[in-house]
Amino acid sequence: MCDDHKKEKKNNLKEEKEGKQGSMNPDSKSDGKGKKPILKEETTEIRGNFVPVQIRTLDDFTTIMFMVKRDQIAYKIKYFFAKKFDEALGWFFKIEEGEEIMLPAKVSGMKVCLFDLYKLIIGYGGHEIIIVEDKWNEIAMSFGFPECYGEAFNKLFIDYLLRGRVSRIRRSMKKDIRQMHLKTLALYFLILVCGIGLGATLIFCLYSIPLNSKPKQLFTFQIPPTTLEEQPPGLYAINPQVPNQTTESTTPTTNNMVTNTTTGSIKEEPKHITETPRPSISSAFLHGMRDEQLFWRASMVPRINKTPFKKIPKVAFMFLVRGRLPLSPLWARFFRGYKGFYSIYVHTQPYFVGEVALEPMFQGRRIPSEVVTWGEISMVEAERRLLASALLDFSNERFVLLSEACIPLYNFSIIYPYLINSKKTFVECYDKEGPVGRGRYDHKMEPAVTLEQWRKGSQWFEVDRHLALEIICDKKYFPLFRDYCKPACYSDEHYIPTFLNIEFPEANSDRTLTYVDWSKGGPHPYKFGKWEVTDSLLKQMQNGTECVYNGEPTRVCFLFARKFVPSSLIRLLELAPEVMHF
Incomplete structure (x- = not known):
């Protein structure tokens, strides 16, 4: 109930009557001292201020709210302004918000004067101050309610008073946005006009140049026939990369027979090549083959071991990422100075548009991709797609799967010989009891895969060329995992470990080269942020465990680590020279 209104009713009875008479009698006059309000058609004069009799526009609403804030006037004719305050709120929600609100406001069936509530909250310093100092119980007691009704008064204020304020702010923001859009549209129109004018000027200039003009030939070049070597026929046109070359290219060289003529000119006779040429480095994708053609091309193995070129074994770094x-x-910085010893392949989501990285070694290294969903067979399909793309280069001998959250723990001069000289591959493979291990096995896979052969391991693997070929050519096990290993069976954790355990158990070291922290639990490993990256953390990843490498014990067990969030980049670049030595 409106208790303050009842207490002041007797004291303000005279002013209330004046407010009522002024609002009902449009012909009444005033002596200018506030004793009797003067009404002029749509407005009434109160204490020298014109107040609208009926609220019909936003200006009328603004005037009422302005007058309510002036205590010297509002409290003098409190009944009049309390009524106008409710009318103003009702008009605002009906016209501006398109909805009706229930007036008068009530708490637990008892009427509450919104005018008194508004003025009381303003007196406390505003809604934010009341929330911080927890004053709602005091406000409830001021209206004659128990303390437990404090939250009800808070809700009442939000529903009737605060929402209108937010709506006015939102409307003002929409107005500013519209103005900004109009300015942007005008700017675009200006640019369009300038572009049309520039284009017309260029077309006029081009048409003014004679088409039959031919520059004079000042020099004639002769190339001896012995300077070009004819490349032997094969499946691919291979242009091996040498570390000291200044440019890196993935485009095959087209063979031409060059002969000298009596006039000293050069005559080129192209040699026909039947295979599909690989795209240049400026292309958006490394190749344009779909999966069926890609796997067929990658599965071909040369039967002559001796290569007709100087072969430098390379490590294929395969990045399975969402986007950049x-x-x-x-x-x-890790790859700098080792061109010719590595290859890069990037598999993104197909809808990603843009460059995966600005650095030159990542340009043109994307492969055609399909949508990848976490935990589904599409993850394994992406891994096989990366392996097949990397197998197209006969120089690639080792294949490492990485993510956008991976980092190298050592420099290239340590990681490269570690991989190239290893006698085994590095795929984590172990037998695990319980629902996240053997519990994911489906007996429909029998007899090709039994429960005793079922294995689990990390998705992030490293294999040699022989096993990479076996994985992409597998037609026996992959269909079983595609059909029977579905969430909550995560095929990327089971397919390759189980496949190697059945077919090539002696070729695998049963451990991964990528460090992850599972100590916090959950379906995903711990993420390392900017402030968690320290030299002690990186050194612990480097030397914190002991393992076996080529039959000898070693503490260099992890060459890579994850998950590092993007904000950790600056810190990693600072520590790289000291800890990783690159």
């Missing part, structure tokens, strides 16, 4: 590589500056 946020840690690419760190990887660029």
Whole structure:
């Protein structure tokens, strides 16, 4: 109930009557001292201020709210302004918000004067101050309610008073946005006009140039026939990369027979090549083959072991990412100076548009991709797609799967010989009891895969060329995992470990080269942020465990680590020279 209104009713009875008479009698006059309000058609004069009799426009609403804030006037004719305050709120929600509100406001069936509530909250310093100092119980007691009704008064204020304020702010923001859009549209129109004018000027200039003009030939070049070597026929046109070359290219060289003529000119006779040429480095994708053609091309193996070129074994770094590589500056520093010893392949989501990284070694290294969903067979399909793309280069001998959250723990001069000289591959493979291990096995896979052969391991693997070929050519086990290993069976954790355990158990070391922290639990490993990256953390990842490498014990067990969030890049670049030595 409106208790303050009852207490002041007797004291303000005279002013209330004046307010009522002024609002009902449009012909009444006033002596200018506030004793009797003067009404002029749509407005009434109160204490020298014109107040609208009926609220019909936003200006009328604004005037009422302005007068309510002036205590010297509002409290003098409190009944009049309390009524106008309710009318103003009702008009605002009906016209501006398109909804009706229930007036008068009530709490637990008892009427509450919104005018008194508004003035009381303003007196306390505003809604935010009341929330911080927890004054709602006191406000409830001021209206004659128990303390437990404090939250009800808070809700009443939000529903009737605060929402209108938010709506006015939102409307003002929409107005500013419209103005900004109009300015942007005008700017675009200006640019369009300038572009049309520039284009017309260029067309006029081009048409003014004679088409039959031919520059004079000042020099004639002769190339001896012995300077070009004819490349033997094969499946691919291979242009091996040498570390000291100044440019890196993935485009095959077209063979031409060059002969000298009596006039000293050069006559080129192209040699026909039947295979599909690989795209240039400026292309958006490394190749344009779909999966069926890609796997067929990648599965071919040369039967002559001796290569007709100087072969440098390379490591294929395969990045399975969603979009861009946020840690690419760190990887660029890692690869710097070792061109010809590595290859890069990037599998993104197909809808990603843009460059995966700005560094030159990542340009043109994307492969055609399909949508990848976490925990589904599409993850394994992406891994096989990366392996097949990397197998197209006969120089690739080792294949490492990485994510956008991975970092190298050592420099290239340590990681490269570690992989190239290893006698085994590095795929984590172990037998695990319980629902996240053997519990994911489906007996429909029998007899090809039995429960005793079922294995689990990390998705992030490293294999040699022989096993990479076996994985992409597998037609026996992959269909079983595609059909029977579905969430909550995560095929990326089971397919390759189980496949190697059945077919090539002696070729695998049963451990991964990628460090992850599972100590916090959950379906995903711990993420390392900017403030958690320290030299002690990186050194613990480097030397914190002991393992076996080529039959000898070693503490260099992890060459890579994850998950590092993008904000950790600056810190990693600072620590790389000291800890990783690159």
